[in-house]
Amino acid sequence: MRLRELAGSRIRYGYRRLTVLLRREGWKVNTKRVYRLYREEQLQVRTAKRTKLAPHLRVPLPVDDDLQEHEIARLQRRISELERLTGRQTAELDFFAAALRSVKETRRKSGASSGEESTK
Numbered sequence: 001m002r003l004r005e006l007a008g009s010r011i012r013y014g015y016r017r018l019t020v021l022l023r024r025e026g027w028k029v030n031t032k033r034v035y036r037l038y039r040e041e042q043l044q045v046r047t048a049k050r051t052k053l054a055p056h057l058r059v060p061l062p063v064d065d066d067l068q069e070h071e072i073a074r075l076q077r078r079i080s081e082l083e084r085l086t087g088r089q090t091a092e093l094d095f096f097a098a099a100l101r102s103v104k105e106t107r108r109k110s111g112a113s114s115g116e117e118s119t120k
Contacts, residue, residue, distance in 0.1 A: 002027070003034065007043045014045045075100040
């Protein structure tokens with residue numbers, strides 16, 4: 001049967017693409033008939049195996065001290081501006097305060113690790 005031959009030579013083609021090929025060869029077939037025959041012959045598209053990517057180590061980017069100083073100053077200005085404008089605690093103020101604490105913790109950790117290295 002021609003359908004089986006085409007499916008064997010073009011294993012990545014499904015029944016719709018095979019229908020187009022059969023029509024080009026002059027066969028009077030429609031998609032439903034090719035699908036029925038495709039199923040009866042137990043043909044199926046063979047999917048390509050996915051290649052696994054090698055795992056990679058995630059390393060935090062080094063933080064530039066000048067950039068960190070600039071970031072701390074910016075966050076402190078924003079916090080004081082929000083306090084001045086609102087006069088009360090807001091969600092935005094909490095967000096900037098948390099960001100400032102995070103930057104300071106990162107700085108403290110990087111400073112502690114560089115201090116340990118210098119004493120060795």
